[in-house]
Amino acid sequence: MVKKMSKKIIEKNILVIIPAYNEEKNIVNTIHKLQNQTIPGIHIDYIIINDGSTDNTEMVLQDNHFNHIQLPCNLGIGGAVQTGYKYALKYNYDIAIQFDGDGQHDPSYIKDIITPIIEEDYDFVIGSRFVGNESEFKSTRLRRLGSRILSCQIKLFTGKKIKDVTSGFRAANKQIIKTFANDYPSDYPEPETIMILLKRHKKVKEVPVRMHERENGTSSIKAFKSFYYMLRVSIAIFILGIGRVEGDKDE
Amino acid sequence: MNNTPLQLKLALLALVVIFLITIYIAIHKKKITVRYSVVWFAAALAMLIAALFTGSLEVVAKWLGIETVSNMIFLGGFAVLFIISFSLTVIVSSLRQRVITLTQEVGMLKQQVERNDHNENKNHQ
Numbered sequence: 001m002v003k004k005m006s007k008k009i010i011e012k013n014i015l016v017i018i019p020a021y022n023e024e025k026n027i028v029n030t031i032h033k034l035q036n037q038t039i040p041g042i043h044i045d046y047i048i049i050n051d052g053s054t055d056n057t058e059m060v061l062q063d064n065h066f067n068h069i070q071l072p073c074n075l076g077i078g079g080a081v082q083t084g085y086k087y088a089l090k091y092n093y094d095i096a097i098q099f100d101g102d103g104q105h106d107p108s109y110i111k112d113i114i115t116p117i118i119e120e121d122y123d124f125v126i127g128s129r130f131v132g133n134e135s136e137f138k139s140t141r142l143r144r145l146g147s148r149i150l151s152c153q154i155k156l157f158t159g160k161k162i163k164d165v166t167s168g169f170r171a172a173n174k175q176i177i178k179t180f181a182n183d184y185p186s187d188y189p190e191p192e193t194i195m196i197l198l199k200r201h202k203k204v205k206e207v208p209v210r211m212h213e214r215e216n217g218t219s220s221i222k223a224f225k226s227f228y229y230m231l232r233v234s235i236a237i238f239i240l241g242i243g244r245v246e247g248d249k250d251e
Numbered sequence: 252m253n254n255t256p257l258q259l260k261l262a263l264l265a266l267v268v269i270f271l272i273t274i275y276i277a278i279h280k281k282k283i284t285v286r287y288s289v290v291w292f293a294a295a296l297a298m299l300i301a302a303l304f305t306g307s308l309e310v311v312a313k314w315l316g317i318e319t320v321s322n323m324i325f326l327g328g329f330a331v332l333f334i335i336s337f338s339l340t341v342i343v344s345s346l347r348q349r350v351i352t353l354t355q356e357v358g359m360l361k362q363q364v365e366r367n368d369h370n371e372n373k374n375h376q
Binding site: 049071075086087186212 | 347348350351354355357358359361362
């Protein structure tokens, strides 16, 4: 229960969206670490989106009574994360955080990632490996190169430099929750969403975070499937880039 | 001008008839809906015209500056197939989007139902 405090702190409700596909080995650890995080004045809930896992993820989630949504079939990362945004919209959360279920992200940075939204009026905050020196793990050379190319493409079209365009650790304010609940790219959503937001002149900030290597199993972007990935994301960025900004209905 | 042998004409007509029957059976057995059969009926009609009026096709080919009728038919057939497969991609994309939305809604409903059951059990205890 929320205690009425004399101070003018308005309690913020935050939802951590955790997409999980075949994460039976990592998910328990991730949730326990997350549950140990407490931030004063902030109420943190989480929702796990079990994206049609084929292993025992669903059983693990049920046995531990974790709050989760089981998708009847696999939608891919975009569809899974969007489910989280829909949930956040339905239950009227102030901020939604995307957080990987595989142990890559460190919950102690949640405070850093939401502070710009609460205190500086930012719309969207990206936890970045390439800003500051927090993260020793900066991915492989090939991935870094791909990331840099996409980053340059986004700068070309929007004039804004976002260094870690593929980061899946990000926070969105209420308005962006609504935007993403209604429309979210389905395949390789990270760079594309940045493009969508920058084209609509949203305030996007990068904050340094530490990321770990995956604890168990392999990432969903196996070996980066480099060329095909780059091609598809580039097409998406290009189309958004030359397109006119769609009117924001909620503005 | 019309120098198409009768055998070829008959063979083409037979092909069109088989094609039409196939479409009819597919609709009848609900393998395809009427909505998506239109384009195939149009294709059958085009084949029928091509089979019956070979002579006029030659006139059209000459007018377009295409040397032989067969070249024109290949070009036309290619264009039609191109359009059909593109429209199929459009249809698949929209279906995919709908499946995603439905899956998300089902997942969210299920979560809500389970939550309600869980709370009810708690209250009963």
